[in-house]
Amino acid sequence: MEQPVLDAIRSRRVARRMSDAPIAPAQLEAVLASVRWAPSAGNRRLQRFVAVQDPTTIHLVRMVAPGMLQRPAALVLICIDSQRVEHFRLPRQNMGVYIDVGCALQTLLLSAHAVGLAAGPVTSFSKAAVRALLNFPAGLSPEVIVCLGHAAPDDLPTMRRRKLSWRDLVHWERFE
Amino acid sequence: MNGSGKAQTTWVLNEDEALELLAFLVTAARTQVDEAPEYGPMRLMMAAARLVETLQSRATVSTRTFLTSVADRMPGLATPMSDAQDYGQRLDALCAALAAYLDAHFRTGGSQ
Numbered sequence: 029m030e031q032p033v034l035d036a037i038r039s040r041r042v043a044r045r046m047s048d049a050p051i052a053p054a055q056l057e058a059v060l061a062s063v064r065w066a067p068s069a070g071n072r073r074l075q076r077f078v079a080v081q082d083p084t085t086i087h088l089v090r091m092v093a094p095g096m097l098q099r100p101a102a103l104v105l106i107c108i109d110s111q112r113v114e115h116f117r118l119p120r121q122n123m124g125v126y127i128d129v130g131c132a133l134q135t136l137l138l139s140a141h142a143v144g145l146a147a148g149p150v151t152s153f154s155k156a157a158v159r160a161l162l163n164f165p166a167g168l169s170p171e172v173i174v175c176l177g178h179a180a181p182d183d184l185p186t187m188r189r190r191k192l193s194w195r196d197l198v199h200w201e202r203f204e
Numbered sequence: 205m206n207g208s209g210k211a212q213t214t215w216v217l218n219e220d221e222a223l224e225l226l227a228f229l230v231t232a233a234r235t236q237v238d239e240a241p242e243y244g245p246m247r248l249m250m251a252a253a254r255l256v257e258t259l260q261s262r263a264t265v266s267t268r269t270f271l272t273s274v275a276d277r278m279p280g281l282a283t284p285m286s287d288a289q290d291y292g293q294r295l296d297a298l299c300a301a302l303a304a305y306l307d308a309h310f311r312t313g314g315s316q
Contacts, residue, residue: 086236091223091231093231094232094247094250095229095235097281125211151232152239152243153235154231154235157227
């Protein structure tokens with residue numbers, strides 16, 4: 029039985045070193061188009077996305093993102109639109125807003141994988157600096173930067189941790 | 205005190221590179237406030253690795269030789285989380301090698 033979705037989930041990797049090969053506009057648009065299919069609590073769509081292709085802007089964002097090991101060809105910033113959060117009267121500490129960010133992130137990573145792009149998320153960046161560099165309007169908060177490009181042949185190995193099976197992560201039924 | 209007259213006048217970072225390193229250090233300080241403590245030494249070593257990369261193309265021969273000898277001993281993206289003792293020992297060895305080179309460089313003017 030073919031399991032293309034499961035195969036994609038299993039074969040996706042975070043690229044931490046990228047080549048300088050450009051990405052096709054159609055690839056970037058396909059990735060951006062996919063995110064509207066990401067789950068969103070109450071279908072509220074509290075996230076907005078900022079795509080960056082200008083090499084100088086990418087270079088500047090990379091300067092203020094210590095976690096950005098890659099030299100990506102494009103960036104997609106997943107942002108929370110606090111005006112929409114307030115519109116729905118969600119309390120500031122509502123974690124669902126961030127769960128939606130995670131859903132959007134995984135959707136972006138998988139869709140990039142599907143169209144043959146390498147991708148890597150970055151959360152270690154200065155939000156204040158990114159807001160200033162991209163002239164963000166008030167109320168829009170960058171939460172995750174998704175780097176897009178092509179994996180370099182000498183891409184860095186994955187971070188070494190103890191290998192876990194799904195059984196290590198799952199507890200069945202009730203806790204005693 | 206500087207044992208290296210030549211090194212005093214040799215720029216090893218240009219303005220753009222220095223600004224980039226400054227941005228990394230300042231923003232890493234900010235992100236570290238919210239991140240796992242194990243990332244602290246990793247970010248510092250990332251900054252050190254960037255400095256080494258730039259230094260290697262412009263430093264004096266003796267410094268280049270030293271940097272080449274220690275470059276592959278730097279922990280890179282490793283963190284102390286997986287094996288703090290080993291991580292500490294690797295940094296101790298790096299610190300000792302650095303101290304030995306600093307001693308030679310500044311006492312004898314190792315700018316050849």
